Amino acid sequence: MNHESLARGVPGTAPGAVVALAVTGQISVDPVEGRTIRFGRNRPEVDICVGETDLRVSRQHGVLTRRSGHWWVSNTGQLPIRLPKTRLLFRDEEPVPLPDGYSPLFVRGSHDREHLLEVYVAGEDGGRPAMRHSAVTQPPKRWRLTEDERLLLVALGRRYLLHESNPQPVARQQVAEMMAELQPDSTWGIKRVEHMIADVRARLSAAGVHGLLREEVGEPVGNALNDNLLKELVLSTTLVPPDLALLDELY
Structure with missing residues (x-):
């Protein structure tokens, strides 16, 4: 066989x-x-x-x-x-x-x-796809983030970038405290953190990323939406471990 x-x-x-x-x-x-x-x-x-x-x-x-x-x-x-x-x-x-x-x-x-x-x-041409050994490698689709979005998402996804086993997003209150310490001249609270994360999820969902909307994951939602968001950002190399340097002032 x-x-x-x-x-x-x-x-x-x-x-x-x-x-x-x-x-x-x-x-x-x-x-x-x-x-x-x-x-x-x-x-x-x-x-x-x-x-x-x-x-x-x-x-x-x-x-x-x-x-x-x-x-x-x-x-x-x-x-x-x-x-x-x-x-x-x-x-x-x-x-x-x-x-x-x-x-x-x-x-x-x-x-x-x-x-x-x-x-x-099988697609329209039927069988096996053509071999493309020497073709130029296509880069991953990296998502555009503002500087504030990148900093916030690195804080939210710190455990993912540290390669922890079964990572979970950092609590939003803790993220707000981290952002306030990193940007003392800006006003950071849990509502601003939530709105910025929701804006990024909505933008990626509209571009075709699955699992970023409540109706796509079912109840109870828990951390699923932000977990799916961070996995997409890491797998697409939009966020990479060297980004943790943005948090150096905290550690």
Whole structure:
């Protein structure tokens, strides 16, 4: 059995077709309206088996469906499916369309295990993407921040830039106190901190970053919105560890 990753593409596939790969096997389905691929633990009753020895994985945990010119993933299991960009898809939520190309789907199991289902949707040209070994590397999309926004977000995300395990945003009151100490000639309070953070979240959300709005994360919200914001800023290298030098006066 061939377990080569689909991340390298799929050769000779019809445009719009989908290929799904798990450790148990592989399936390819043409882009016919209404076609489905069922995946889950119960090998005899699904099209591709995922997590067959893990009782935390539902017997039918999810479905890929061809509809309106796209492949959609829906969750029919008890535990969430983790999509790219750390998005979680829960049972009975609206299906999510899969983009052309490679999408890894992770099914949460027992004891922090995750079971991988690789999915590849062929684009208009069908198969494997062209190799571009010597092409110029595309830089990450870095977000524009004002000087005050950068300083505030470095203070808010200090633990992320220090590579702490499971970091959380610094409390807003503490951020306000840090900003007041760094900029004694300015008026800093918790409301100003909250408004500036909310403005950055709104700006990035409007540009397509998911997980920065209350309705996108569900209740209870907790620190999720600012956690997602800081992860995006760090992963895009908008904020980098050397930015911690902006806080040197405090430490």
